[in-house]
Amino acid sequence: MIEVTLLGTGSPIPDPRRAGPSTLVRAGGQTFLVDCGRGVLQRAAAVGVSANNLTALLLTHLHSDHITDLGDVLITRWVGNFAPDLTPLPIIGPPGTAEVVENTLKALQFDIGYRIAHHADLTTPPPVEVEEVTEGVVWGRDGVRILVAPTDHRPVAPTIGFRVEHNGASVVLAGDTVPCPTLDELAAGAGALVHTVIRKDLIDPMPMQRIRDICDYHSSVQQAAETATRAGVGILILTHYVPALVPGQEEDWRALAATAFDRQIELGDDLHRVEVHPGVCVKPAG
Template identity: 80%
Template sequence: MIEVTLLGTGSPIPDPDRAGPSTLVRAGGQMFLIDCGRGVLQRLAAVGAGAHQLSALLLTHLHSDHIADLGDVLITRWVSTFAPDAPPLPIIGPPGTAEVVDATLKAFGFDIGYRIAHHADLTGPPPVEVHEYTEGPVWEHDDVRIRVAPTDHRPVTPTIAFRIEHGGASVVAAGDTVPCPSLDALAAGAGALVHTVIRKDLIDLLAQQRIRDICDYHSSVQEAAATAARAGVGILILTHYVPAIAAGTEEQWRALAAAEFDRQIELGDDLHRVQVHPGMCVKPTG
């Protein structure tokens, strides 16, 4: 079984009730954080976990809302890991990730220096191990396998989606993207697809062109559901709601998805959990 927790279901627009985009996946005793939007560590604490327990940080792309708390994750893991000679945190993302991680550590350089000067057991900066990929296998440890494929969030490029597999169960985290064949292929036959969504019908009503611009590089609820249907996944898990789901309108969002996808549809607030078991898929139609 793989457990998916929507740690943060928000968007770039600050929301008092929704943290920034981030998803926690637990598989085979391992814990993967997918993206690290604002407030991610508070949400991680709410499920009884901490940065020091992460097996790896997986980044779908380098948009600010998806990496806003990268520094907090790196520093907090460093100062809350008390085992001697702790291994570095694996960070897996698209090309450009290493540059962003280096710049983040440089931005926290004064803080890192203060802590090394104050604590005898901190002898070096936060240990990290960055791996950049656009396609193929990226992780294989203790019966947990992860592979990635490119997605389409242009002009943001490159962007990737992750497929996590364990014990016959599988979960795909799409990140921000429009429908594309590479995501269809990665998600084919998966137990669940975690997909970011926007309501284009609502965004198109807004006066600001800069906000309406987001419609051309995100999937609508219907488009995400159609991707899930083509791939034959068992569960569609919606997240990163733009705009935020207004109280009492949850069934409207569900109905839009159900028009394209006739299996289990999950959406909700931060900390919503979904269990994904082996065999939760159908034959792909794409």
């Protein structure tokens, strides 16, 4: 079984009810954080997970709302872990990730210096191990395998999606993207697809062009559902709602997805949890 928890389901617009985009995936005793939007560690703490518990950090792309709390994750894991030899945190993301991590640590160099000067057992900066990828198998430990494929969020490029597999169960995390063949292939036959969604019908009437611009590089609810149907996934999990999912409107969003996907649809507030078991997929369309 793979457990998926939507830690943050919000958007770049601050929302008192929703943290920034982030998803927790637990499989085979390993804990993966996918993206790290604002408030991620507070949400993780609510389900009993600390920065110390993270097996790896997976980044779908480098838009600010998906990496807002990168520094918090790195520093908190470092100062809150009392192991004599802290192992580096694996960080897997698209090209550019290493530069972002390096510059984040550079921005925190004063804080890091203060802590090293104050605590005798802190002698080096937060240890990290960055791997930049665009496709292929990127993880294979203790029965958990992770694959990566390109997605399409242009002009943001490159962007990637992740597929986590364990004992016959599988979950795909699309990140921000429009429909594309590489995502269809990554998600083919998966037990669940975690997909970011927007409501174009609510955004198109808005007078601000900058807000309307987001429609051309995100998937609508219906498009995410169509991707899930083509790939033959068992469960469609919606997240990163734009505009924010208002309490009482859940069934409206679900109904839109149901126009193109006739299986299990999951959506909800932060901390919504879904169990994905083996055998909950169908044959991909085509």
